Amino acid sequence: MRSQRVCHLSPVLCAVAVLFLAVSPVTAQRATDHMQLKYPSLRDVVVPEVQRVTLSNGMWLLLLEDHELPLISLSGRIRVGSIYEPADKVGLADITGEVMRTGGTKSRTGDELDDELEQIAASVETGIGQDSGYVSVSVLKEDIGKGLGILADVLMHPAFRQDKIELAKMQHRSAIARRNDSPRSIASREFDKLIYGPESVYARHTEYATIDSITRDDLVAFHKRFFGPNNMMLAVWGDFDAQEMIARIEKAFDGWEKIDLDLPPSPEVDYAWRATVNLVARGDLNQSNIYIGHIGGRMSDPDYAALTLMNHILGGGFTGRLFKNVRSRQGLAYSVFGTYATRYDRPGVFAMGCQTKSESTVHAIEAIREEARKMTQEEVTDEELELAKDSYLNSFVFNFDSTGQIISRLMTYEYYGYPPDFLQQTRERIEKVTKADVLRAARAHLRPDVLQILVVGRPEDFDRPLSTLGEVRSIDVTILPPGK
Amino acid sequence: MGRVSAVWRRAVGSVVLPLLAVLLATGPSGLAQNLVEFESRVTEFSLDNGLKFIVLRRPEAPVVTCFTHANVGAVDEVTGLTGLAHLFEHMAFKGTRTIGTRDPEAEARALAKIDEIFEAIRAERLKGGSADEQKLAELQSRLAEAQEQAQQYLVHDEFDEILKRAGGVGLNAGTSSDYTVYFVSLPANKLELWMLMESDRFLNPVLREFYNEKDVVMEERRLRTETQPVGKLLEEFLAAAYKAHPYGQPVIGHMSDIEAVTRAQAEAFFRTHYVPSNLTVAIVGDVDPARVKTLAREYFGRIPLRPAPGPVVTVEPPQPGERRVVVEDPAQPFVLIGYHKPSIQHEDNAVFDAITDIMGSGRTSRLYRSLVKDKRIAMATSGFQGMPGQKYPGLFLFYAMPARGHTNQECERAIYDEIERLRNEPVSEQELQKAKTRARAALVRQLDSNSGLAEQLTFYEVLTGDWRNLFQQLERIDRVTAEDIQRVARACFTTKNRTVGIIETMAGENES
Numbered sequence: 001m002r003s004q005r006v007c008h009l010s011p012v013l014c015a016v017a018v019l020f021l022a023v024s025p026v027t028a029q030r031a032t033d034h035m036q037l038k039y040p041s042l043r044d045v046v047v048p049e050v051q052r053v054t055l056s057n058g059m060w061l062l063l064l065e066d067h068e069l070p071l072i073s074l075s076g077r078i079r080v081g082s083i084y085e086p087a088d089k090v091g092l093a094d095i096t097g098e099v100m101r102t103g104g105t106k107s108r109t110g111d112e113l114d115d116e117l118e119q120i121a122a123s124v125e126t127g128i129g130q131d132s133g134y135v136s137v138s139v140l141k142e143d144i145g146k147g148l149g150i151l152a153d154v155l156m157h158p159a160f161r162q163d164k165i166e167l168a169k170m171q172h173r174s175a176i177a178r179r180n181d182s183p184r185s186i187a188s189r190e191f192d193k194l195i196y197g198p199e200s201v202y203a204r205h206t207e208y209a210t211i212d213s214i215t216r217d218d219l220v221a222f223h224k225r226f227f228g229p230n231n232m233m234l235a236v237w238g239d240f241d242a243q244e245m246i247a248r249i250e251k252a253f254d255g256w257e258k259i260d261l262d263l264p265p266s267p268e269v270d271y272a273w274r275a276t277v278n279l280v281a282r283g284d285l286n287q288s289n290i291y292i293g294h295i296g297g298r299m300s301d302p303d304y305a306a307l308t309l310m311n312h313i314l315g316g317g318f319t320g321r322l323f324k325n326v327r328s329r330q331g332l333a334y335s336v337f338g339t340y341a342t343r344y345d346r347p348g349v350f351a352m353g354c355q356t357k358s359e360s361t362v363h364a365i366e367a368i369r370e371e372a373r374k375m376t377q378e379e380v381t382d383e384e385l386e387l388a389k390d391s392y393l394n395s396f397v398f399n400f401d402s403t404g405q406i407i408s409r410l411m412t413y414e415y416y417g418y419p420p421d422f423l424q425q426t427r428e429r430i431e432k433v434t435k436a437d438v439l440r441a442a443r444a445h446l447r448p449d450v451l452q453i454l455v456v457g458r459p460e461d462f463d464r465p466l467s468t469l470g471e472v473r474s475i476d477v478t479i480l481p482p483g484k
Numbered sequence: 485m486g487r488v489s490a491v492w493r494r495a496v497g498s499v500v501l502p503l504l505a506v507l508l509a510t511g512p513s514g515l516a517q518n519l520v521e522f523e524s525r526v527t528e529f530s531l532d533n534g535l536k537f538i539v540l541r542r543p544e545a546p547v548v549t550c551f552t553h554a555n556v557g558a559v560d561e562v563t564g565l566t567g568l569a570h571l572f573e574h575m576a577f578k579g580t581r582t583i584g585t586r587d588p589e590a591e592a593r594a595l596a597k598i599d600e601i602f603e604a605i606r607a608e609r610l611k612g613g614s615a616d617e618q619k620l621a622e623l624q625s626r627l628a629e630a631q632e633q634a635q636q637y638l639v640h641d642e643f644d645e646i647l648k649r650a651g652g653v654g655l656n657a658g659t660s661s662d663y664t665v666y667f668v669s670l671p672a673n674k675l676e677l678w679m680l681m682e683s684d685r686f687l688n689p690v691l692r693e694f695y696n697e698k699d700v701v702m703e704e705r706r707l708r709t710e711t712q713p714v715g716k717l718l719e720e721f722l723a724a725a726y727k728a729h730p731y732g733q734p735v736i737g738h739m740s741d742i743e744a745v746t747r748a749q750a751e752a753f754f755r756t757h758y759v760p761s762n763l764t765v766a767i768v769g770d771v772d773p774a775r776v777k778t779l780a781r782e783y784f785g786r787i788p789l790r791p792a793p794g795p796v797v798t799v800e801p802p803q804p805g806e807r808r809v810v811v812e813d814p815a816q817p818f819v820l821i822g823y824h825k826p827s828i829q830h831e832d833n834a835v836f837d838a839i840t841d842i843m844g845s846g847r848t849s850r851l852y853r854s855l856v857k858d859k860r861i862a863m864a865t866s867g868f869q870g871m872p873g874q875k876y877p878g879l880f881l882f883y884a885m886p887a888r889g890h891t892n893q894e895c896e897r898a899i900y901d902e903i904e905r906l907r908n909e910p911v912s913e914q915e916l917q918k919a920k921t922r923a924r925a926a927l928v929r930q931l932d933s934n935s936g937l938a939e940q941l942t943f944y945e946v947l948t949g950d951w952r953n954l955f956q957q958l959e960r961i962d963r964v965t966a967e968d969i970q971r972v973a974r975a976c977f978t979t980k981n982r983t984v985g986i987i988e989t990m991a992g993e994n995e996s
Contacts, residue, residue, distance in 0.1 A: 030782040033582065034646055034680055042673045043546045043770075068544060069932055102847075111857070114847040119918050121925030140925060167860060170887055174816075174863035177888040181815040183711050284814060287706035318577070318644040318655070328640055331699025334707050355707050387649050394651025397671050401545040402932070 045400045050407055051242050055250055058230025058258050062411055063245055064237040066403040070141045072238035074151065075408055077415050078133030080226035083201040083266055089218060090210040095168045096222045097128030103164040105153040110164055113150060124150045130202065131266055131345065132415065133226070141239045144248070152252040155227060160219045172211045179205075180477055184355070186280055187289035187456045190475055194278060194452050195295055195349050201267055202346065208482035228259030233415060235407045266345045271295040273450045277470040280456040280477055288361040288457030289353070292368055296341040296348035297445055300418070305429035306441035307340055312388035313380050313438070314338045314371060315352065319387065321371050322352065332356045332364045338371065340445055344416035350446065358461035362468065365453060373448040379435040392430050399423060519955050522931060526941070526951070527773040531781060533789040534761030538941050538951055539776045540768040542934060546672040548769030549654075549934035552682060553942035554664040555764070556757035558735040559796055559873060565745060567701065567737015568753045570659040574697050575750060576666065577643050577657070581688040583681070584642045588690070591637035595692060598630045599747050602695060606744055631695065638692065647681060650674045654935065661731055661873035663946065669935060672770040676779055682765075683783035686758055694747045702743070705736045713815035713987050721820050721985035722872055724809045725879060729800040731872050759790040764946050766938035796876060800824065807983040818987040819892040821899060822879035823976050825869060828947050834960035835972045836869045836880060841919035842911055842969070843867040843902065844882075848918070850905070851882070855898050861890040865899070875947055879983075880976060892986045906973040910966035920962055927958065 031037050051063040082093035101124065104110035117124060122139040124147060135155065139147035180186055189205060196203040236245055273294065297307065315322045315338030326336045333354035341348030352372060356364040400406060413422050454475075459466060466472050522540075530536045558569050578584060585591045605623045608615050647655050647668055655668040666685075670678055709715040719734045726732025736742075765784075767776050803824070825836060843850050844867035847857075855862035865884040872878060882903075884895035930936045945951040 030786075031676070031680055034677055037676055037680065039673045039676070042671050045546060069928060071929065071932075111848075118846055118848045118922065119914070121922040138929070140928075167857065170860050171863050174885070174888040178816045178863075178885075181713055285711050287703065287711050317648070319641050319648050324640045327700055328693060328696065329635070331696035332703070334700050334704035355711075356703060357706060387645060390649040391651065394649065394671060394674075395653050397545070397547055397651065398653050398669065401547050401934075 042397065045397055047400055048403065048406065050410055053246055055229065055246075055253070057253060057256055058228075059249075059253060060233045060414070061246065061249065062233070062235040062407050063242045064235075064403050064407045065240060065242055066237055067239050070239050072137075072139055072141050072144050072147070072236070072240055073404055074135070074137040074147075074234060074236050075404070075411070076135040076232055076234040077411060078128075078135070078227060078232045079261075079263060079415075080128055080133040080222075080231075081131040082128065083131055084226070084263070085222070087199065087204065088210060089214050090204055091172055091206040092214050092218055092222055093128040095165065095172070095214060096219045097126050097133060098168050099160050099164050099219060100158040100223065101126045101154055102167070103161040104159050106157040106159050107153070109159075109161065113154075116146070117150065120146065122147050124154060126154060135234075144240065148248060148252045152256070155232075156253070156256050158223060160216055160223075162216060165214075165216055165219065169211050169214065172206055173208060176206055176208060176211070176479060180479065183282060183285055183287075183289045183456045186282075186477055187291050187353070187454060190278070190280060190456075190477065191291040191293070191351065191452075191454050192349065194276065194454060195271070195293070196269060200269070202269065207480050209480065212482060225259070226263075229253055229256045230258045231261060233411050235411045237403045237407050269295065269347050271347070273447065274452070275450045275470060276452045277466055277472045278452070278454045278475050279459060279466055279472050280454070280475045281459055282456060283458055283460075285358070285456070285458050286461070287355050287357050288364075288455050288462070289355050290361065290365055290368070291351055291353040291454040292365060292372075292451050293349060293351040293353075294447055294450060294452060296343075296350040298347060299342045299344055299422075301342065303437075303441040303444060304342060305426055306433050306437040307342060307445060308392070308426070309385065309388045309430065309433050310375065310380075310438050310442055311339050312391060313384045314340075314375055316388065316391075319391075321374075322354075322368065325371065326354060326364065326367050330367065332360055332367065336368070338368065344412075344418065358458050359463050361455060361457060361462045362464040362466065365455075365469065369448060369451060372446055372451070375442045376439075376446050376448055379439045382435070385433070385435055385438065389430060389433070393427070396427060519927075519958075523952070523955060528951070529777055529780075531760065531785050533785065533787055534759075534792075535780075535784050535787065536761075536764045536945070537776065537780050537784075538764070538766045538945060539771065539773045540766070540937060540941065541771060541773060542768060542937075543770045546770045547669055547934065548672045548675055548767060548771050549667065549669045549938045550675075550678045550682065551766045551768070551935070551938035551942055552666040552686075553764045553766070553946050554666070554758060555762040555792075555946050556664055557660050557662045557873070557875075558733055558737075559661045559730045559876065560757060560793070561730060561733060561737075561753075564741060565749060565753070566733045566741045567705075567735075568741075568745060568750060569664055569757075570735055570737065571698065571701055571742065571745065572750055572754055572758075573657050573659045573664050573666075574701060575691045575694065576685055576689060577641075578692050578694075578697070579639075579643045579690055580684040581690055583646065583684065584639050584690065584692060585637050586639060587637045591634060591690075591692065594630065594634035594637060595690075595694075595747070598627065598634060598695065601627045601630055602746060606746065609744070627695070634692070643681065643685070646677070650677050659735055661733075661735055662875040665939070665942070667935065667938065669769075675767070675771055675776070679779045679783040683786060686763065687787050689754065691747050691750055691754075694750065698742055698745070701736070702739065705739060705742065709734065709736060713811065713813045714818055716813070717809075717811045717818060717820060717985050717987050720809045720811055721822065721983060724807045724985065725822050725824070725983040726800055729798050729876060730796060731800070731876060731878065735872075755790075756793050759792050760784070760787045761789075761792045764942045766941045768934040768938040768941070800877060803981055803983075806979050809983075809985045811985070811987050812990045813987050814990060815987055816888075817886045817892045817989055819884050819886070819896050819899075820985040821882040821896065822871070822983045822985075823978075823981050824877060825880045825976050827877050828874035832968070832972050834957065835964050835968045837923065837957075837961055838916065838919045838964045839880070839906070839969060839973065840868045841922060842915050843906065845922070850902050851884075851899065854902055855884055855895060859894075859898060861887055861894045861898060863887045865895070867899075892988075896984065896986075903973070903977045907970065907977060909970075911969050913966070916964070916966060916969075920964075923961055924958060927954075 053061040085092040102110040120143045122143050125136050127134045137147045137151050192203040314320055322336045322338045326332050333356045336354040338352035340350045352368050413420055525541045528538045556569055561568050581588050608620050651671045652668045657666040709719055723732050851865045855865045862884040867882040869880045871881045882899050886895050940954050941951045944953040
């Protein structure tokens with residue numbers, strides 16, 4: 001069957017056809033062109049009211065009732081992170097976060113906690129990331145007492161049993177031994193070190209020596225310094241009554257003493273602009289992993305809205321310029337990316353890249369670099385800007401399709417000192433962004449003349465020597481043996 | 485697996501592992517009510533051409549997930565044409581006769597010219613050693629020219645753009661041995677747009693940019709298999725486990741097959757397998773089921789009825805003895821152990837689900853407890869069913885990543901010890917109860933995601949014949965006894981029925 005393409009006849013005919021469809025009283029008529037479709041208006045999203053409370057012990061609470069399913073979830077943040085661990089004990093924060101839970105509490109071993117939780121299909125987990133600690137609880141509603149009790153016990157009275165410290169250290173050592181098994185992970189790890197510096201708290205990583213030097217005393221002291229109710233936020237959502245829940249939480253954490261808060265902020269990044277070419281040579285690969293970029297920015301930047309749209313146009317999913325030109329048009333890669341990343345409290349990384357067969361390595365680098373250059377040289381087209389805006393605005397509803405997402409976002413904003421309506425503010429700014437704004441933001445933030453390039457691959461098979469791009473620095477990723 | 489800020493679309497491999505669904509009869513009554521209430525919100529209908537719809541109303545947020553399950557996967561490919569199901573999945577984003585082109589007639593002529601040149605290249609290449617290199621080079625440059633010509637009629641990635649502009653998120657697809665799935669979530673008022681786009685995709689697909697996309701898929705193969713030690717091992721392992729059944733073929737396809745396949749072959753594959761009765765759609769979200777039905781008839785009713793191809797006839801014969809494969813690589817050791825088992829339709833399927841939970845799920849599982857916690861010889865280990873598929877008899881798979889300084893052999897031995905225990909002693913009542921409770925809770929936790937539900941409803945509908953098995957499966961697991969587990973373990977986990985694959989670390993540059 002051949003489809004009739006009314007809209008391609010003439011704009012007038014098309015308008016008539018749409019009108020006809022709109023007033024036609026009989027059953028739905030099938031449109032043959034998506035431009036003919038008329039959409040019913042989307043019903044308003046009712047954003048539920050989140051309740052905020054600060055407990056007498058200083059803990060900051062967010063609550064949101066959701067009675068659809070008989071479940072209760074908690075998610076918390078503690079101001080702690082690997083940015084606070086000493087350089088000779090990299091891994092301390094991560095191991096502390098893990099063994100708080102696996103090492104059990106004063107009254108119960110970690111294995112006993114595992115049994116207790118798995119019998120009721122519940123989970124209580126803890127962890128410490130780069131600039132935040134995390135807790136999470138998921139229980140069937142009738143088990144909330146048990147779940148909350150275990151969470152409080154783990155946070156307040158972790159026992160840091162030696163066997164689980166050894167287990168965590170074994171896992172870390174095994175991960176170190178395996179860290180060069182995936183070329184992708186070599187590339188992303190080494191690129192972070194190029195951007196932030198190898199010693200930076202934002203890029204450094206574990207070695208056998210740093211793991212070996214971590215002791216139980218270190219864990220105990222690290223926990224003591226950072227874990228207290230006044231250094232914690234907790235979000236709770238699910239099938240409960242808010243007033244009852246506040247009382248329950250107050251009781252669960254009864255007796256937890258406040259701690260002294262004198263934490264320094266996240267360290268600044270001192271980026272030295274430079275163009276470099278770097279190679280991790282791996283003779284066994286037939287495909288190169290490529291990273292290209294420089295330092296990125298912060299979400300608090302006045303250009304954030306323009307940069308968000310620029311990212312859509314440059315590297316946004318399956319419709320960005322990089323996808324079109326590097327993947328669809330030239331077939332150079334399966335996965336290609338390019339984002340000027342912004343973070344809450346410190347600069348992110350501007351990173352573009354792809355994986356391409358060894359024989360098209362330099363060609364792909366040039367094709368990607370060219371997209372960054374174009375972004376700073378000419379305005380994007382009306383169609384591109386419109387697509388990016390429509391996509392952002394029309395998909396905005398997905399920011400509100402789960403209660404966990406709504407409440408966790410509020411907690412994150414609070415944690416990093418952003419206004420609770422940051423998302424709505426961004427939306428308003430997005431609507432106003434012009435092509436000139438995108439070009440101005442691209443010029444202010446992208447520096448295609450001073451890009452750092454990193455390739456993990458087999459240089460013998462490259463289409464041209466990497467040195468045609470600049471002087472090549474070779475990166476040795478050999479893993480330091482223990483004791484070095 | 486590290487997260488890369490990249491495009492993970494059109495994934496290959498088993499994108500969809502079935503939910504372990506279990507219901508504990510003695511569980512809190514509130515849960516059973518939730519499930520009954522959920523079932524009552526489902527409506528289903530079939531069109532005259534055989535295409536089936538399952539609609540689940542979830543009015544919580546004004547959004548909808550649209551999910552198409554095509555009953556075709558790598559298992560339906562024949563020798564010389566491996567990777568075709570996955571390649572077609574990529575091509576399904578290239579548009580239709582009206583989407584993705586400025587001038588369909590002129591484009592059709594340009595594409596025919598590309599096909600002609602490629603067929604000549606293919607014929608020359610197949611001469612092997614006697615191929616005329618100069619002629620090949622000349623044809624290659626003509627191909628590039630013809631591809632450049634065709635570009636002028638192209639509207640790049642328009643299919644993606646239209647859905648993205650409408651607010652679509654998570655637009656993607658995946659191919660496994662058993663099936664191919666296509667999905668997107670949209671604001672609820674854009675349902676008709678999806679109806680138009682998706683029906684057109686399977687009515688009038690145009691496989692434009694076919695030869696560029698083959699290059700993309702070859703990069704995907706390098707990315708997932710050739711430069712990933714475990715990907716490499718898995719491919720070798722499945723090839724050893726299956727000598728007859730197509731479950732032994734890689735979903736991504738062999739490099740030489742991807743290189744040689746023509747657009748005409750991909751179109752023929754589409755015509756054979758993408759018949760309406762092979763398509764099942766789930767619509768989950770804030771929709772009116774009556775309107776879904778009206779629109780479905782209007783749009784999907786256009787697809788003409790065609791006969792469905794039959795299932796795979798080849799049956800994997802019993803193994804005459806253990807099979808072993810080795811991948812030599814600079815990477816750290818890894819061990820995979822697989823046992824042939826029946827398909828999802830077999831009455832013992834729920835027993836394997838219980839075994840998965842007891843042996844392989846979580847910190848209290850037997851494997852984790854033994855290999856990681858107690859012996860500290862592995863950094864990770866598990867056991868599960870579902871590889872490489874479930875439609876036909878698949879494998880129950882165990883794996884371990886040896887801890888630094890420990891070996892595949894130690895881990896293999898420790899896994900066998902746990903298997904022996906399962907064969908020789910009944911599992912405790914407590915372990916069995918835990919498995920049942922956890923699976924029930926896992927199902928309840930899945931009920932709050934439109935996309936997860938859409939995936940599960942179509943999965944159970946197509947692989948077991950009824951979406952209700954998503955829920956009824958719980959009762960089956962609840963009936964599993966300790967004796968069942970022992971009986972099944974004894975029958976399945978035998979040396980003769982086993983395939984073992986390992987990565988053997990060769991002196992390389994990875995570790996000093």
